[in-house]
Amino acid sequence: MFQLSAHDQEVVERYSRKLTDNLVALAGAAIQDLRPANLWFGNGQAHFAVNRREPTPTGIKIGVNPAGPTDPDVPVLKVTGIDGRLRAVLFGYACHNTTLTGEFYKISGDYAGFAQRDIEQAHTGAAAMFLMLCGGDQNPNPRGTLPLAEEHGATLADEVMRVLAGKMQPVRGAVRAAFQVVDLDFAYHTRESFASRLQDPNPVRVRHAQAMLRAYDEGHPIRHYPYPVEAIAFGKSLTVLALGGEVVVDYVLRVKKEYGAKGILVAAYSNDVMSYIPSVRVLKEGGYEANESMLYYGGPGPYADDVEDRIFSTIRKVMARVGR
Numbered sequence: 001m002f003q004l005s006a007h008d009q010e011v012v013e014r015y016s017r018k019l020t021d022n023l024v025a026l027a028g029a030a031i032q033d034l035r036p037a038n039l040w041f042g043n044g045q046a047h048f049a050v051n052r053r054e055p056t057p058t059g060i061k062i063g064v065n066p067a068g069p070t071d072p073d074v075p076v077l078k079v080t081g082i083d084g085r086l087r088a089v090l091f092g093y094a095c096h097n098t099t100l101t102g103e104f105y106k107i108s109g110d111y112a113g114f115a116q117r118d119i120e121q122a123h124t125g126a127a128a129m130f131l132m133l134c135g136g137d138q139n140p141n142p143r144g145t146l147p148l149a150e151e152h153g154a155t156l157a158d159e160v161m162r163v164l165a166g167k168m169q170p171v172r173g174a175v176r177a178a179f180q181v182v183d184l185d186f187a188y189h190t191r192e193s194f195a196s197r198l199q200d201p202n203p204v205r206v207r208h209a210q211a212m213l214r215a216y217d218e219g220h221p222i223r224h225y226p227y228p229v230e231a232i233a234f235g236k237s238l239t240v241l242a243l244g245g246e247v248v249v250d251y252v253l254r255v256k257k258e259y260g261a262k263g264i265l266v267a268a269y270s271n272d273v274m275s276y277i278p279s280v281r282v283l284k285e286g287g288y289e290a291n292e293s294m295l296y297y298g299g300p301g302p303y304a305d306d307v308e309d310r311i312f313s314t315i316r317k318v319m320a321r322v323g324r
Contacts, residue, residue, distance in 0.1 A: 001204065001296045037079050037087060039171035041238050041263065044074040044159040048111075048152045049095035050141035051249070053287055060287030064141055070094070071134065071249050074156065075265045076163040077171070077238075086126045089119055091160045092265065094135035094249055099149035111140060114153025119160055128160075134268045136246035136276050137289050169263070173235010178321035182314040183224040185304040191216045193301075208295045215300075222300045228271040229314045233322035238263050241315065242270035243277070248289055250279035251308075255315065259324060275299050280308045 004012065051068025053060050071094040079088040097110040109116065112130040119128035140152050194216075197209035215221050230242040241255060247268035255266050268277075275297040276289040283290045283302060291302045 001207075003203070003207065035087075036082050038082070039234070039238075040078040040080070040168035041171050042076050042078070042163040042166065042168035043261075044076060044163040045072040046074050046093060046156050046159050047072050048140050048155055049093065049135060049138040051137055052096075052139040053137050053282070053285070053289070055285075060285050060290075062139075062288055064139075068137070069249050069253060070138060071252050073133075073252075073261070074159050074163070075133075076160050076168070077265075078164055078168055086123050086164070088127045088129065089123070089160065089164065090129045090131055091115070091119075091156070092131035092133045092267065093156060094133035094252060094268075095138040095140055096135055097132065099140040099143040099152055100146065101144055103144075104146070108146075108149065110149050111152035111156060114150050115156040115160065118154055118157035122157075122161060123164075131265075131267050132269045134243070134247040134249050134252035134266055136268065137248040137282065169237060171234045171237045173233075173237055175232065175234055176322040177230070177232045178318040179228065179230045180314050180318050181226045181228055182310050184227045184307055184310055185224045186222065186300050187302050187304050189221070189300050191221070204295050208298070211298060212300050225274050225299070227274070227277075227311065227314075229311065229318050230271060231315075231318040231322045231324065233324055236263070236323070238265065239319070239322060239324045241266045241319070243268050243311070243315075244270055244272040245274050245277040246289070246293075247277040248279055248282050250281060251277070251311070254279075254312070259319065264324075277311070278303065278307065280305065283307065 049070050049072070051065040051070055052062050053068055054063030054065045073094070075092050077090040078086065079090070081087050093112075097112045099111050100108055116128040116130055120126060140148070142148055191213065194209040194212040197205050200206050200209070212222070228244045232240045232242070241264065243251065243266065245268065252266040256264065276293050278290045283305065294301055
């Protein structure tokens with residue numbers, strides 16, 4: 001994606017090492033603080049996400065499409081100690097965390113971070129954790145300023161706290177988990193597909209073509225990608241379905257249609273983030289999530305037409321193995 005200088009590359013690597021060290025230390029501290037707990041699950045709704053795939057005379061562009069599908073669900077998992085005190089809250093929403101856009105150059109948790117802050121300020125001693133759901137084609141609306149990020153965060157935090165204060169369902173039962181990888185094929189391509197781009201005026205397209213040509217020259221052109229699908233069930237009360245990549249909203253809507261919306265949480269960005277994951281509808285429509293984003297992710301191009309069928313076949317297998 002970028003032509004980094006040696007200095008910039010070192011900065012990236014140094015930051016990555018520090019982030020990894022911090023996350024490992026955080027996980028270790030959590031393990032050392034394990035205690036008996038009770039779990040409770042409930043759902044709210046928020047409506048600041050909008051489908052960003054805007055139809056135009058020249059094709060699908062990133063914009064605002066109020067008629068496009070969205071998922072307003074805000075799943076909330078409450079963790080209480082044996083004494084009944086709130087220890088943690090896990091909440092999710094299907095929307096890019098991008099109120100501030102690429103024009104904002106300060107580090108920020110955006111709407112999700114502001115929601116975490118507000119929840120933790122209202123519940124001293126509890127940890128608020130955000131889980132990104134299937135919002136690969138969803139953006140906050142409106143967006144572009146810091147006050148809007150805070151406003152969306154407050155909207156989400158208020159809804160989470162409303163759910164916490166109401167009647168929630170206890171999460172009980174044996175924990176069962178299933179994990180499976182399925183190969184997702186890319187659409188057919190040849191070496192010539194990329195050689196023709198070497199004179200493109202867009203430097204990103206040139207660097208992408210060079211990377212794909214290196215793969216050809218080394219004898220392993222990219223033809224498919226191993227895609228992770230995981231399910232974790234807590235008895236019959238809650239099932240967490242975890243999908244890799246930036247998954248578009250069509251997937252969560254189809255999962256809820258096939259399995260029901262009660263007691264289910266469908267997360268994206270899980271176990272691996274290799275690309276956007278388009279539905280067959282999005283793939284046929286084209287646009288950023290279907291094709292253009294592969295320039296930055298390093299895939300050779302769009303997925304094959306059976307991408308949604310392959311993922312759902314795997315979803316059914318892992319869901320069956322956990323008894324859903």
